[in-house]
Amino acid sequence: MIMNAEKKGKDLIIKELKDFDLAQTMECGQCFHFVRVDDEEYEISAYGKFLRVRQEKGKLVLFDTPKKDLENIWKGYFDLERDYGKIKRFIVKRSPELKDIVKKNNGIRILNQEFFETLMSFIISQNNRIPRIKSLVASISEKWGNRLTDTMYSFPDAKQIEKVCEDDFRDLKTGFRAAYLCDAVKKVLSGDIEDNKLKTAPLKECEDMLCDIKGVGPKVANCIMLFSLGKREAFPIDVWMKRIMEELYFGGKEQSLKTISDLAKEKFGEYGGYAQQYLFAYAREQGAVKNNG
């Protein structure tokens, strides 16, 4: 993608952004560490930095941001250098049922988030709701991370919570996940879990290594691989994904996770992760309709 960013005071302005929508990207359930200011503006904590960002009239404004941060962090974080036009054409070709939802969500990007924060966040995500997950991520950051603004903190790295124990996590109301979080910290600090090793490993090996962590199963492992390890063929299957795929591809009949996973692999292959994101949007849209009568 051709991207020209120009400086305006302390701010950075990016024009001619194709296939990018800030709100769609932040609200599609892949990230929990941000605050929505309004429809067009968000405050994000990532990679130890705070970013206030606004999208209006086809341009993206990164407030008070040096150019080197765009190059080193945000360009990668927002996945700005990838051609999503090509990806969307492939997905609609393989599954014409998704044409409308892909068009409606034509600006979704899969973020490249930090490994440790993603690992901890998706352990928290199990059997939990998105607002609650966001609240717990914020609590952990406030307690053990670095202060970035009046109200926002960085998510702590493993070293910063080295001495945090199960009871400390439980005090934050993480519930039965407290032990899981401890195990994750322990395995990262010991080197049993190492992100570079995971990144270079084949998908299945990577998934198996992640599933050695307590509280990490197939779904959470695939989220971590997709959102923080660059494995875009990963395909997390949660309750929403199961429901929508049974409806779209199996005539509404219940299927095993393996059957659904096999179909995803056959249908979308290396683009599985992207397809999953549109399917998730589809499922949640239907859920919303159902809940509103």
Add this chain to the structure above:
DNA sequence: CTCCAGGGATCAG
């Protein structure tokens, strides 16, 4: 009050 959440561990068969 009950039900459920971007699931996984554990146990029964």
Add this chain to the structure above:
DNA sequence: CTGATCCATGGA
């Protein structure tokens, strides 16, 4: 291997 139950917590 598949299926049922339990797990903390909070909001609907």
